[in-house]
Amino acid sequence: MELNPTHDPSARSWLASANNPQADFPIQNLPFAVFRRRASQEAFRGGIAIGDQVIDLAALHQAGVLTGLAAQGLAACTGDSLNPFMAMRPAIWSALRRAVFDGLLADANGPEAATLRASLVPLAKVEYQVPARIGDYTDFYTSIHHARNVGRVIRPEDPLTPNFQWIPIAYHGRASSVVISDTPFHRPMGQAMPPGARAPVYGASQRMDYELEMGIYIGAGNTQGQAIPLTEAESHIFGMCLLNDWSARDHQFWEMAPLGPFLGKNFCTTVSPWIVTMEALVPFRVPFSHPADEPQPLPYLDTPANSAQGGVDVQLEVRLETAQHRARGVAPDRLSATSFRHQYWTIAQMVTQHTVGGCNLQTGDLLGTGTISGPTAEEAGAIVELSLGGSRSISLPGTGEQRTFLEDGDAVILRGWCEKPGAVRIGFGECKGELLPAVGD
Amino acid sequence: MELNPTHDPSARSWLASANNPQADFPIQNLPFAVFRRRASQEAFRGGIAIGDQVIDLAALHQAGVLTGLAAQGLAACTGDSLNPFMAMRPAIWSALRRAVFDGLLADANGPEAATLRASLVPLAKVEYQVPARIGDYTDFYTSIHHARNVGRVIRPEDPLTPNFQWIPIAYHGRASSVVISDTPFHRPMGQAMPPGARAPVYGASQRMDYELEMGIYIGAGNTQGQAIPLTEAESHIFGMCLLNDWSARDHQFWEMAPLGPFLGKNFCTTVSPWIVTMEALVPFRVPFSHPADEPQPLPYLDTPANSAQGGVDVQLEVRLETAQHRARGVAPDRLSATSFRHQYWTIAQMVTQHTVGGCNLQTGDLLGTGTISGPTAEEAGAIVELSLGGSRSISLPGTGEQRTFLEDGDAVILRGWCEKPGAVRIGFGECKGELLPAVGD
Known part of the structure; x- marks a missing residue:
């Protein structure tokens, strides 16, 4: 080539x-x-x-x-x-x-x-x-490390659902509440079921979280009823950005059986302004395959051409800037760092799976990758993982504060970049959002 | 008044x-x-x-x-x-x-x-x-009879999830694949896990179903972060239609843990052409309250003004027209009939719940009510309920055929109307769609 x-x-x-x-x-x-x-x-x-x-x-x-x-x-x-x-x-x-x-x-x-x-x-x-009119926003769930970390909190005996290694799992998210970086939003009100309670309570979320994700913008769509084969999937992708899928864990866990997350996620999703094209990412593609001791993808999700360079090595980090950081002029503390190369499913597999039943993608549609957590505990992409479901405090060295979940005034900053020997570093800029107090609490 | x-x-x-x-x-x-x-x-x-x-x-x-x-x-x-x-x-x-x-x-x-x-x-x-540019499509799950019927198939010991009587449960659906009545669509391909199998199979859905629903079109939206109180909810509703939320049950049941339905639903959703305004429905409103022996709604979902006329008495029926019906010129067979008045949650409660965390509704957004099943077995709004999960055949008197799930060439026709003594009958027209064979099976 x-x-x-x-x-x-x-x-x-x-x-x-x-x-x-x-x-x-x-x-x-x-x-x-x-x-x-x-x-x-x-x-x-x-x-x-x-x-x-x-x-x-x-x-x-x-x-x-x-x-x-x-x-x-x-x-x-x-x-x-x-x-x-x-x-x-x-x-x-x-x-x-x-x-x-x-x-x-x-x-x-x-x-x-x-x-x-x-x-x-x-x-x-x-x-x-927001750089596109987003018709539909879909959020995937493609990090096996995130799935295991979160699964341990809610299903300790069986953290990974049996479909995870067969399907790039996804659910439909809310397009109307996708906002651009630097747009503050309010802590959501809603229902939660406190442990041991007999009736739910209504109030502001007490377990506010972020999710480190990447976003994928669709270029050309497909006709309803016509799937996009894996070999053509990447030609339908315009580029990638950073994405924070803010989550109210208490609301989410109470509402999500049996139909999945809704209010726990749909109050706000933040995207970074800059879309890095697939062409710019070419030097940072990495080979991809499922571990030999795990199920291999069904043929429609598995082609040699794809597995040769299915991954993308994007370095990612999450930083937290509290009101104290701002007041004292201290730099935001790093909460975690990982790489997008650890995802269990590729972006091409996401596109093909999305359309395999005939669902039509449209230009400007946004796919979230799901929370990106790496293989070690320090690489987790959500605070619910870092704090083990809120049971362990995270120290912020810059201010001496502690966190289990987000507090009012906390701003989360996602950054992403690609670098390797022999290539020039390229970056995604940042994706930032600040949590404001609840309205009407 | x-x-x-x-x-x-x-x-x-x-x-x-x-x-x-x-x-x-x-x-x-x-x-x-x-x-x-x-x-x-x-x-x-x-x-x-x-x-x-x-x-x-x-x-x-x-x-x-x-x-x-x-x-x-x-x-x-x-x-x-x-x-x-x-x-x-x-x-x-x-x-x-x-x-x-x-x-x-x-x-x-x-x-x-x-x-x-x-x-x-x-x-x-x-x-x-489709009469509106639908920004987002949300599907609710507000029939307790449907929830119990379906729950018995997949969770016999505990058919109703604990949140059902507290939350108008909903999930985000796919806006791009909403089509107008009379648009045929293909049986979707996808993954299913056959009972007792060790690995999923890829192929055309073997458990195709319809869902009898009504659709609600949003008039004025709300600002992100600003909930719509229950007393104002109906002023944000432009009108209602008939909606068929086609479902591939085998794909759905394999994919939906833990994040809800995705490909099992997103290949096609059919709406009727005509939107009946809330003003036209005024004579058919009915009082509404939760049974005294069930949990009463939390205050934000419960106002006297609303419960006085929260329901809408829309008569609904589902008919099946097979290729045999068409070939022989026989009228479609009625599969079931019920009324929208049996829903556990009102349309106002759906709007308020949707926005309580700050999610912004936009003009033209579509809310599905969820499958409408009445209190008796004959009033079920999906074939998976009528056939008890595919274990019982349904006879079609018009042609002598039998069905457990839908077959290629089957067209499902939803009709709705309001009538009562002292009022003139008004109707919704029909919502029809035909299932075509799978592409690429």
């Missing part, structure tokens, strides 16, 4: 901030978002991140210097959602990314470079909205 | 077909749909049913004879979804319905009547689409 020039680790940009080896957005990344200048009345439009800047794609389109497929793609990035662009074929996604890459290269000196320079807006001055 | 003239049982229309006492669409009903002439290239637009005709609301708007609130409402009914109209306040819904009612009255002779007459299209010549 020919090397894609956008993966060349020696490529540098004329924009100095893009060449910082710790930058999330070097010239090898070029993720997409929908943005405008903060506190302005400007229309939201598409943007591509580079270094500490955003390329304003509406301005770039207006300048009219791109041609061919790249120009077609660019014209679809000028509105307040990326759906028109996401609906296009991967060759167009690729052409636009390549044209922007070429114009940003250190030795670029044509009209594209000048126009790109004129289209830059500092990242520090922008705000974002 | 002043009598709403549209509820006057003595009202008659100049359109003779509207005065048939068995008609679904007398002048007292006036439900809304989105339609166009069948097999035409016309734009879909709003319509109101009267007798055997549809009032073309785009044509009526064009004529410009309505004024005030009614004209405001009418202008919002000309596009290919009713969302702009549903987003308006109930006074506008009411004003448009009243203006149309007045113009259809037997003694109406102004320009409104002439214009209405000129806007009629025969029901027999139209086709429909």
Whole structure:
């Protein structure tokens, strides 16, 4: 396979901030978002991140210097959602990314470079909205470590349900309450059944949790009744982001038999602004297979082509910023770190399983991966796992505070990045949300 | 309370077909749909049913004879979804319905009547689409009889989960695969775990079922984080329809632990074209309370104002039309009949529960009531209940066939209507779908 020039680790940009080896957005990344200048009345439009800047794609389109497929793609990035662009074929996604890459290269000196320079807006001055009109949001449950950790809390004798190793389990989530990073939300009211009680209580959740996840945006959808085979699944994926599936564990555990989570999850789900394309992730793909001593996937979920590079090695971390951290100017404490490469099921398997019965995915649909917990206890992606169901306090070294669940004023910050020898580090930016006190408690 | 003239049982229309006492669409009903002439290239637009005709609301708007609130409402009914109209306040819904009612009255002779007459299209010549852009679809589980019937199949020792009498249980469904009546769909492929097997099998569902439900369309939504109190819940409901939540029971039972139904439900959900407004249903409201020997609702789900008329007495029936019925020209066989008045939770309680944690409903969102099964075995709203989990055959008198689950070519027809002494019967039309053979089996 020919090397894609956008993966060349020696490529540098004329924009100095893009060449910082710790930058999330070097010239090898070029993720997409929908943005405008903060506190302005400007229309939201598409943007591509580079270094500490955003390329304003509406301005770039207006300048009219791109041609061919790249120009077609660019014209679809000028509105307040990326759906028109996401609906296009991967060759167009690729052409636009390549044209922007070429114009940003250190030795670029044509009209594209000048126009790109004129289209830059500092990242520090922008705000974002959810980058797609999300028709449906589906949340998977694909970390075997998370499934075992949580299962031990509620079903100690049998933590893993028998279907886990056969099915990428999923449930439908709530699309309307997906919000962009930095949107605070209120602690939810609802019913919980206290241990040993005879009747449930109504009140603010006492067991507030986050869930470290990644999000997958669908590009082209499928016709209802027509499944997407595994070999084609990744061509339907536009890119990935960070996702926090906030959870009210007390409400969730009381309501979820027999039909699954509902109010325990649907009050808020936070996504990061930037969508990293599948093309940018190519250098960080890893081989994937189920352990030989575990059930092997049924044929429709198992192809050699896929298992050769089914995983994605995205480093992930969760940090907690309490009101005390902010008051004292202390950096947020790290709660855990892991990698997305540990998932039991791949993103292609998720797409194929979702459509195998004929369910139609649509452009802009969001799939959550489910909580990402790694193999060791320290790699858990939810506080209910770290605190063993609330039975153990977690110390925050920065402030000396303790936590079993989240408290009002706590902000959770997810970060993700890919790095390995011989490749330039690329990052996902951050996904942050702050828990406000309950309304009407 | 002043009598709403549209509820006057003595009202008659100049359109003779509207005065048939068995008609679904007398002048007292006036439900809304989105339609166009069948097999035409016309734009879909709003319509109101009267007798055997549809009032073309785009044509009526064009004529410009309505004024005030009614004209405001009418202008919002000309596009290919009713969302702009549903987003308006109930006074506008009411004003448009009243203006149309007045113009259809037997003694109406102004320009409104002439214009209405000129806007009629025969029901027999139209086709429909889903009348709203559905942001999210939620399915409830509010029939205690259904919950007990199904629970006995999978949890004989404890059929009702402990939360049922405290929570209007719900889960998120799939909005993208909601289709309009008369849209056939394919038997889904997927995984099932046969009894006693050590590994699941992949194939077409062997336990295909329907679910008799009603659908509720949301009018005005709520802001994320702001719950809708019970006393205001019904003002957020635009109207109701019939809904068939097709289910692949073998796939569903294998996948649903621990996160609920997913592929077992998301391949297709069918809705009827006509939305009967809450105003038209006023004469058929019934008092509602939980039995004294069962837990009483927590205060946020229980107000005197609501329990006075929380129920809706909609008569419902399920008919099965097999390929044999069609080949022989035999009428479909009735499988069961019941009433919506038996539900354990009200539609207002569903809306309030959905939002109590801060989840935002949006205009056009669809809530399913869950399978509607009455108190006796004959009133069951799903074939898995009628056939006792597939252990008993159901005879179809019309053709002499037998069924335990649905077979390819079977069409299920749901019908609903309201009738009582002193009121004119109103109907919901029908909700029909045919099961086609699996693709790729």
